[in-house]
Amino acid sequence: MIFKRAKKNTIPEPITVTLPQIKQAVRQFEEDMPASVNRTVLIMEDKSIDLSRLKRYLGGVPQQKFYMSRETYEIFEEADKLVPYYLDLVQSAVDHYISDTGKLPLIEDAWLPEVHYRLLHSERYLTETPPFPLYITQEEMMLTHRAEHFE
Known part of the structure; x- marks a missing residue:
């Protein structure tokens, strides 16, 4: 065998x-x-x-x-690795804010379409504030962390 x-x-x-x-x-x-x-x-x-x-x-x-x-x-x-966490968190808050108000939560007079974290937080759409800015793009109102996206 x-x-x-x-x-x-x-x-x-x-x-x-x-x-x-x-x-x-x-x-x-x-x-x-x-x-x-x-x-x-x-x-x-x-x-x-x-x-x-x-x-x-x-x-x-x-x-x-x-x-x-x-x-x-x-x-x-x-x-x-923190970027996708905050993208998902803030994208959901932005989507709900737009759905409820019909407006974009942007910082007024900013040169880029930057998400207004304080507004979202004060209106209880956002529970955490990202340590970096996020911007709303023209493509389906999706978020990006890249300022160069707008150049």
């Missing part, structure tokens, strides 16, 4: 990927899924992306963490 040696349970080496590679893998994942499934299924509770589900597109599981906004689908590296 011949016995085969059992394979050792080896943990695959983590890979290093770039932000553009993650974005491409997320797009490919969504394209391969049925129409009823979108990329938000990849978002875990802490806004991080479940990278194990992208393994086949990346050739392994990355050692870094990446984060995604559920509202804007924008993807961020570890250094910017």
